[in-house]
Amino acid sequence: xxxxxxxxxxxxxxxxxxxxxxxxxxxxxxxxxxxxxxxxxxxxxxxxxxxxxxxxxxxxxxxxxxxxxxxxxxxxxxxxxxxxxxxxxxxxxxxxxxxxxxxxxxxxxxxxxxxxxxxxxxxxxxxxxxxxxxxxxxxxxxxxxxxx
Numbered sequence: 001x002x003x004x005x006x007x008x009x010x011x012x013x014x015x016x017x018x019x020x021x022x023x024x025x026x027x028x029x030x031x032x033x034x035x036x037x038x039x040x041x042x043x044x045x046x047x048x049x050x051x052x053x054x055x056x057x058x059x060x061x062x063x064x065x066x067x068x069x070x071x072x073x074x075x076x077x078x079x080x081x082x083x084x085x086x087x088x089x090x091x092x093x094x095x096x097x098x099x100x101x102x103x104x105x106x107x108x109x110x111x112x113x114x115x116x117x118x119x120x121x122x123x124x125x126x127x128x129x130x131x132x133x134x135x136x137x138x139x140x141x142x143x144x145x146x147x148x
Contacts, residue, residue: 006116013107017128020100024093031093036086038070040094049098051091058084104129 031037040048041064052058062083065071071078075086108125111117117125 006111006114009107010111010116010121013103013111017100017104020096020103024096024100027089027093027096031089034086034089035070035074036089036093038068039065039083039086039090041065041068048094051087061087 040061042048052061058080062080065083075082078086108117108129112122
């Protein structure tokens with residue numbers, strides 16, 4: 001009976017991952033369509049989880065944005081209010097990415113410790129994990145150069 005409980009939990013875990021990935025694709029598409037993709041100029045894994053909270057922090061983010069080609073060549077007419085709109089989509093996209101990471105890693109570790117991920121299922125889950133890592137590495141190598 002206990003094994004059946006874990007199978008249900010694993011199914012729920014993997015289906016929730018599908019939901020988050022779908023959300024990531026939709027939000028990523030909106031991010032691209034709104035031209036928001038480079039509005040956050042630095043990747044801060046922990047501190048970047050919290051968006052600017054006051055006018056000074058917003059101004060600092062906007063000043064950083066003014067230094068990149070997306071602003072100087074395309075969006076030079078943007079005001080701080082325009083910047084806040086595109087920042088929102090990029091922020092939401094990165095936040096969903098963080099959530100996907102947590103929603104994958106912690107349950108995966110739990111099920112591995114409980115020895116519920118075995119054989120083919122374990123191989124598939126590890127493949128999912130490492131393919132996501134490769135996507136991240138690809139972004140670091142190639143993704144930042146799309147606008148130059």
